[in-house]
Amino acid sequence: MADEQQVIDKPRPREIIAPGYTFGTVTDQIATVVLTKKTPLFWFVGFGVGFSLLLVFLWAVVVLFAKGVGIWGIRTPVMWGFAITNFVWWIGIGHAGTLISAILLLLNQRWRNSINRFAEAMTLFAVACAGMFPILHLGRPWLAYWLFPYPNTMGVQPNFRSPLVWDVFAVSTYATVSLMFWYVGLIPDLATLRDRTASRMPRFIYGIMAMGWRGSARHWSVYETASLLLAGLATPLVLSVHTVVSFDFTIAIVPGWHSTFFPPYFVAGAIYSGFAMVMALAIPLRAAYGLEGLITDKHLDNSAKVMLATGLIVAYAYIMEAFTAWYTGNVYEHDAIWHRMTGPYKYSYWFLVTCNIIAPQFLWSKKIRSKPALLFVSSIVVLIGMWLERYVIIVSSLAQDFLVSSWGIFQATRWDWATYLGTIGLFLFLFFLFIRLLPMISIFEVRTLLPQAKIEEEV
């Protein structure tokens, strides 16, 4: 608290909120983005791209429903292909949102207050995209509800010893908890929008969604308890979700998958790619809406540091992966890694190593961390690298497992690409709707960052 006071006396570029804001101006700046009648051109461009790709997605899904999963490149032995790659990639991206909203809340990192809202929205939409893939991959997606145990006339039940069923529970719990956490965080801001809007219809809709929130001290005290409890519940949850995702691989005996360090390795990778997505969204957004005073260079700097740290954990995991393959003396494990590095997928492998290990080393430099454009580029590089990582893990291990006679090569089809790009469209579509209709920065939490919010103790 004390250092914040200094910040106001001497404005510097590395603070978490620009000096000179008041409760009123903070509220107005964030609420105007939503309440204005004028939609910026930037929004139409972004929304247009998202919507076009969403149509590509719908097209790909219609063809998939009509013809079956054979339109994708999945052939024996590589039956997981793009679908599971994309699933793991998207769900990993979501993890940064929960990390920012829950773990950093518990750690009392106040800089998170201005980025947690859109990071949580990112989580929700990424989980929505992720959820598409296992369902579409089922072959008969309309029977997806068979994944849940329910009393049925067929007399069968899911196999609870299968990691794929664990995944159903983990991901659906994650989606539900993220949605509730996000909504609870929105309630006070929805009340602000209800009170600020001049038109009838928005006031009605925001009013219904705010449920009559009036900022009573009694409510705030329960609200703070609820936020802390939800954060405390979401923290182990987010770690468990990617652990369970990694169980999809480790519980199998496929060489290159069957290893005990996958859970921490996957969780670090998830946060790595998630922070890359946070930056890829935050940098253009704050420029387009002039929010540099609220999402400051300090936020980007911190995010870049988290990215660097998790990137180093991922690098360590790559090294350990190769080391254990050699150290076990298991010929299949050894060959799996060797094929990865020198076999048909060697270009993907070395490209991902470049993206994930070598490229982020530039983030050690303070100069690079203070240039938003460079950070944007590096976050895109990391996103590509992390996608390739999952691709290589999944495809190269399945393509060349135990028996040489059963080997095969995966070749992605245009429908694979259409579905993948389509979910990027779905993500952008939802995200742009979100920034137009809901406050993308948590207004009430930013108010608490202001020096005026501090209560001076009476003597």
Next chain:
Amino acid sequence: MNKPIYGVIAEFDGPNELVRAARAAREKGYRKLDAYTPFPVEELTEALHLHKNRLPLIVLIGGILGGLTGYLLQYYVTVIYFPINIAGRPLHSWPAYIIITFELTILFASIASVLGLFALCGLPMPYHPVFNVPRFALASRNRFFLCIEATDPLFDIQGTCSFLETLEPREVSEVAP
């Protein structure tokens, strides 16, 4: 007393003024108080002597129910309802149950905390008398309000209004019920 009202409300510029006013009102003997702020002010909990809430207990119960549901569901399905012998593995394979038990614990506890929050706050509540004060819309922006409710034993319109005036508010207004 005159026509029934909900209470009187005073508007303040900052959280400091509000906390000071809340303490003063409490000292004066008022008990039916509530403060309205645009963001959580921790000191108000102590200034208004708000009780510890029972949310953690609700969440604990939710979590225990979730864990039991998860474990018993799997036990029932794999041991009683649909037992399959796969390579002689025990039907009651508890290590495999841990994950779903854990996930359902979190799920039920989270649902309990959200529903508990709504229940303890009495939300949704679309109508509340304080919304009748035109300037109350600013309570979600940059103003801080202290309301002394008419149910307070010390409450009388004249006296309470003049007391609130001594706390140097921007404005004191009556709240229609």
